[in-house]
Amino acid sequence: MPSNNTEYTIEPATRITRLPPYLFGRLNALKLAKRQQGADIIDLGMGNPQDPAPPLVIEKLCEAARDPRNHRYSASKGIKGLRIEMAKKYARKWNVDLDWEHEVLACIGSKEGFSHLCLAMLGPGDTAIVPDPAFPIHNYGVVLAGGNVITVPLGNDQKFLDTIAMVSEHLFPKPKLLILNYPHNPTTMTVDEGFFETVVDLAKRFKFTVIHDFAYGETVFDGYKAPSFLSAKGAKDVGVEFTTMSKPYNMAGFRVGFVAGNRQMIDYLATIKGYYDYGIFQAVQIAGIIAMRHCEDTIVAQNEIYRLRRDVVCEALERIGWSVEKPRAGMFVWTRVPDEHLRGKGTIDFAMDLMEHAEVAISPGGAFGENGEGYFRIALVENEQRLRQAIRNISRFLQEKPIRKAKAPK
Ligand SMILES: Cc1ncc(COP(=O)(O)O)c(C=O)c1O
Known part of the structure; x- marks a missing residue:
């Protein structure tokens, strides 16, 4: 057995050494x-939200945690009731019609889902467009999957979209993914209705797929309504959107997020997750259903x-x-x-x-x-x-x- 001394160096995988x-x-x-x-x-x-999760959610969590049926491994994709509740929420809030079985998947927080989707979509030689500045995992997810990041200056206007078109037209190999995030972390930049329609047109024109991180989609003020990427016509043909229970319900430690949209991409992610995990603790998933059903206030x-x-x-x-x-x-x-x-x-x-x-x-x-x-x-x-x-x-x-x-x- 090698001893734990300085002469014995253990090298990590290249993917770790590629991280900034x-x-x-x-x-x-x-x-x-x-x-x-x-x-x-x-x-x-x-x-990291410091305010508490809704009391109703905690009650349900405790009740569900006492039931031994919830102590077993759960479903990697998320239980049916949770995914149905998310599909209903999309219909109610963003007028988006989703098939809960093929177009909605639960993740162990959206960050886990995002990282594994990068792994499912990208490998060595593949490239993804990531605006700068960005929430760090938007870059690291691509790098850890073995892909390369093409950086474009962040924007929310025609100039930004023109840059994406220019990069997609001239770069070889062609970018495979575009990663977006509005309302944006860290800059708080937002977009209005119509923006995602142009993104979908570009994706179809240049044949890339889109991942939209909608973590702050419900954290809005002054009457602003953040548009969902999925409410753009044709969005489901070209991409997916991540949402989370961490921010709107103060449930960051619970680790519940979702991906919704393109069924092929969701299927690829489900395949990876099927190998890697057994799903979120079922009591937490049941508490998540209660949050979405009763805790809009x-x-x-x-x-x-x-x-x-x-x-x-x-x-x-x-x-x-x-x-x-x-x-x-x-x-x-x-x-x-x-x-x-x-x-x-x-x-x-x-x-x-x-x-x-x-x-x-x-x-x-x-x-x-x-x-x-x-x-x-x-x-x-x-x-x-x-x-x-x-x-x-x-x-x-x-x-x-x-x-x-x-x-x-x-
Ligand atoms: C833009 C963005 N996406 C995703 C996440 C992570 O969310 P989750 O808790 O669902 O993994 C965060 C957390 O700060 C975030 O700011």
Whole structure:
């Protein structure tokens, strides 16, 4: 047996070595160190909902967890009742007609489904178009599958669509996949009715498929209704859409997501998942049915919480002289750091400084891609008072007045 010493090196698979460096690593290490020293870090880094899941869901989860029939392996595709409920939700909310059996599949969170769909669709030599900046798994999923990423600057207008057409026309081999995400993480960019019709036309013209990540489709404010990719005519011919229970119902830890749309793509994903997993804990799936059936009011109430937090952050930033556009969807504020504050530094170093001296954790734009450089993302996951405090701390730090030092732990 080889001993665990430094002379014996175990090489990972090439797919691991192809991954770009994990840019949140330094920030996470500093956060941990600061907390160990007793600092009260206001953590606005990750979009991890802190509010509770609906009480009805918890009751059902506990009841279902007591039933031994739910202790067995479940169905990898998700149980029938859950998939039917999702199909009904699509019909109710986005006027999309789905066959629950062939066009809806449950995943262990949408991130799992997305990554495995990349594995089912891409291999060495295949390419996918990913806008920059992007939610990191949109790049890593392609790389881990062995494919190559073609980056295009993120947009939501004709210029963006023209770039996709240009890349699809001139690139060899032709891109196989286009990965989209509106409302967008990290930038909160949204699209209006009609956008996805053009995407479908392009997909048919250049013969690529589309994956739309609709994780924030229900986190909307000010009367905005985010269009579903699947509501575009012909969308099911060319692609799929991922949704999640993590954000609208505060069920991030439950790990329930869905993919819906093109039946061939869903079938490929089901094949991969059939080999890899035995499905989500059945009690969780049953609780998920209850959420979709009875907890629409949770979404409305949660959106109001995010809207108020958004206003607090945007107004506080404006007061310190930053110009911010209020997002109409998502759980983030995305803002440009004025150059005089960056002083030539990258946003990752700027975020390290904020953690060290202002005791606030934010996500640096540069960690989401080159085009995110110069920006940072604030996740609206703390209450209004803490958010105000965070902006005050940032402001004080920028005026070079370090905040009061936290006491070291006893
Ligand atoms: C754009 C986007 N897609 C997917 C996810 C992951 O969702 P899930 O919890 O369903 O895996 C997130 C989580 O932050 C996200 O921001």
